[in-house]
Amino acid sequence: MTMDASVSPQLDSTLNDSEADGEENHSEASPSSVDPNQVSEAEESPVVQLSDGQTVQVQGVIQAPQTSVIQSPQVQTAQIATMAELEGDAPATDTQKRREILSRRPSYRKILNELSSDSPAVPKIDEEKTEEEAPVSSAASASVPTSIYQTSSGQYIAFTQGRAIQLTSPGAEALQGAQTLTVAASPTPQPGATILQCAAQPGDSQQQYYIQGGQVLIQAATGDIPAYQLRSPNSGLAQSIVMAASPGSMQSPSSQHAEEITRKREVRLMKNREAARECRRKKKEYVKCLENRVAVLENQNKTLIEELKALKDIYCHKAE
DNA sequence: GGGCCACTGCGTCATGGACT
DNA sequence: AGTCCATGACGCAGTGGCCC
16 A cells, blocks of 8 residues: 555644654664754755655655554544644634634544545545435335234234334224334344334333344333334344324323423434434544554655665765 | 453533534 | 534443452
8 A cells, every 4th residue: 555645744744743842752663874963964955756756855854753653533633623724724824713723623524534535545434324324204205014013902013114113003094194113223133032012102001012023112211202212132222212103182282392392302312322323433433544544654654764764875875 | 259440332411613 | 593413521331351
């Protein structure tokens, strides 16, 4: 893997800047022959042709320490954001703006995508919406039931291709008037019977339904709202909270209001849960990307030092 | 085996930026 | 101004390693 194309000047300077004062760190790859002072004191500035065709005028080499350059992601992101922001700015950037930029919180996706636009080697973080994240609200579009189960109380539970779960009262005509629950996460089918529990109306005792596919649907809300969770029996962790359509009918306006509030809260919590999960995933990806980059840059640094050493040898040899 | 510790992942809350 | 979203901070639970 060649590194030249993948190195963005921003990050380079960031990394080097961040380490410029770590003078006590001398890498194991820093040979005594490469004395920065020696090189920088050279009378003429030799032009060096690198192996990749680049031409570099050697004026002095500040050797970056190579021991562990991994830093905390916060520091890195702040620096990168700063460099990215300042790049297009006029030099007349005042301290106020600078402070604003520095205090701005990083977006891992944005930073990674910026990096990836610099270098094709850096993978992009997808912009949301993979096809496995089917739109939750459009249950009708995915309402073709693949499996239908009848409970002990006569209710029908239909699982559709869009991972929606429909509950139908015994009297209802087929699946009309069904409560549609949509599962956000992709449940992986597992062998063995599972249990579906739900309380269709407030105050109802929970009913247990056995489901094919290794997951458990349980009632999630303790309040007035019938809400459900899909759980896999192994993990015990809820894949997602699934809100049921309101049973409507027998609710006073005040309780409906309370229900609305609770429902909104549940939705908000669910969204935030998913967001936090996504954020952690992106953060991990970002840190991994930075670690890769560190490795790449260390490698490049080593190569350049070796190249410089060889050229210096040639240069000195000719001078004699 | 049991206690301790570090690490990891999760859910929730608070908050600031972006968007409408 | 209000809403949504991304993220840091915090607390909690599970897990693995280490020591006794």
